[in-house]
Amino acid sequence: MGKILAKTRKHFTLKQKMPDFESNFRKKLLRWFRQNARDLPWRRNSSLYKTVVSEFMLQQTQVKTVLPYFERWMTIFPNFEVLASASVEAVVRQWSGLGYYARARHLHKTAQRFVQNPPRSYRDLLTCPGVGSYTAAAIASIAWNEPIAAVDGNVVRVLARVFNYSAIFTSKADAIAWTTPHAQKLLDKEQAGTFNEAMMELGAVVCTSTTPDCEHCPSQTFCKAFREHTVEVCPRFQPTPHFKKTVNRLWALRDEKLLLEPSLIGNKQLWELPELTEERKAQFRDLKEIFRAKRTVTNTIYTEVFYQPHSSMNENRSEAFFETLPFENCRWFSLQQLHTVALSGPHRRWIQQILRDEQQMAEAGTVP
Ligand code: SF4
Structure with missing residues (x-):
């Protein structure tokens, strides 16, 4: 009887703790983001178009590299209509220097989709050229507050550390597959876009791969890797052959x-x-x-x-x-x-x- 009671108590405690964990994690993260979010041009007077352009540019490219391109892009192609009617050569020319040129052509075609038959949901976005699950989740949550967790490398790192995931990820896809359900559970459904941005921001500026600033991290009290002193070795990836x-x-x-x-x-x-x-x-x-x-x-x-x-x-x-x-x-x-x-x-x-x-x-x- 004593054993059953102990089990029930443990179960009850867990059931009680989890919602606390999730809601406290959200609260702290969102408060930190409100106070510390970087002032980025796509966040000023944000719009669906700015979100789409910035998400394409940020695929595989750092924020500091994207900044001058984004500012110039907005003066030349200020909205979907202008971008959709430009020639592909003009679009690629403006992209020149950012690399991964398929993104420029995909963005151009996606702009044409927005003009002719606008996507209205995460699922619709997945049918646009160059839009994978991460980009679709980021756009749908930021622009329409659709409650889908956006999981990129930053989010993988943060959550692998928060839960102290000790196994080796065999690939990026493996890491995303493990992280997505955790991110989806933690997601603030009322403020999905802000929550996704906050998670990505945390990974980009605080929980970085080489110099995580745990002292100033809003998730420190929730972070198992911090408690167990395994931050430096988490997450682990199988080395890729070079x-x-x-x-x-x-x-x-x-x-x-x-x-x-x-x-x-x-x-x-x-x-x-x-x-x-x-x-x-x-x-x-x-x-x-x-x-x-x-x-x-x-x-x-x-x-x-x-x-x-x-x-x-x-x-x-x-x-x-x-x-x-x-x-x-x-x-x-x-x-x-x-x-x-x-x-x-x-x-x-x-x-x-x-x-x-x-x-x-x-x-x-x-x-x-
Ligand atoms: S405490 Fe450190 S390791 Fe944990 S989430 Fe924060 S920055 Fe990352």
């Missing part, structure tokens, strides 16, 4: 004109510095490495190495010379017109960096 590849590139600058080559990224043609294949490399007797950079695409780390023909050869090797080389699809672009060219994001940054380096060397009187 492949390595080196790509050589040519830096050919003649009379303030730069040689570029078209590259198909997604379904879009963007311009990049020409790849220096073995066949092309064999055309030059003397090449000098001037710059190198790394980037990761899916699970491959690329080392990009940029070569310049030696300066003594630069004098002889004019544009006409390159016409005799296997650079068939390449074109010369004046440096002044580069800002209008749809360059791939990393290449735009690298070109600016190389030009800055060259200028500094010229000012210092160093021969490049």
Whole structure:
């Protein structure tokens, strides 16, 4: 009898505690968010359109990178109608530098959907191009207060720590599958959008992966990983295999004109510095490495190495010379017109960096 009573008491205590846990968690989180939310342009005079654009831009891109693009985007494409009627080239051009260009085309098509046959729910949003369950949940909750938890990497990290999930996530999908029911249970159904934003904000600025600020965290009293001193090892992911590849590139600058080559990224043609294949490399007797950079695409780390023909050869090797080389699809672009060219994001940054380096060397009187 004593055992049954103890069991009943335990069950009762749990039943009592859980709603307290959930409602207290919500209260503290929302109070913290009201006081600490970052002042972001899509939160000022928020609108469905701003939410949609910001959610597309924020897919796989950090807030600080998105900010200048978002501000400029709003002046050029202030609403769904203007964006939907723009050409896809104009849309991709404005996106140039943000990377993952399929997002620009998907956003363009989604804007057309909003003009012709507007989605009105989470389910409708899932039928729009480029809208997965996270983006649909974020838009539907923020714009329409639909009670769907939005789970991204930030939310996974926060909840894995709050519940001290000690197993290893085998993939991102595995982590999201584990986190979603917990997030859905904690969600404040009356303020779904604000709650989702607060969770994401907490993961982005407090419960970060490398330097979580537990001292100032509104969820500290609920956090099992904090109590059990396992924050640094939670969550755990199975390491993904990384492949390595080196790509050589040519830096050919003649009379303030730069040689570029078209590259198909997604379904879009963007311009990049020409790849220096073995066949092309064999055309030059003397090449000098001037710059190198790394980037990761899916699970491959690329080392990009940029070569310049030696300066003594630069004098002889004019544009006409390159016409005799296997650079068939390449074109010369004046440096002044580069800002209008749809360059791939990393290449735009690298070109600016190389030009800055060259200028500094010229000012210092160093021969490049
Ligand atoms: S207490 Fe620390 S680990 Fe736990 S949720 Fe807050 S910041 Fe994250």
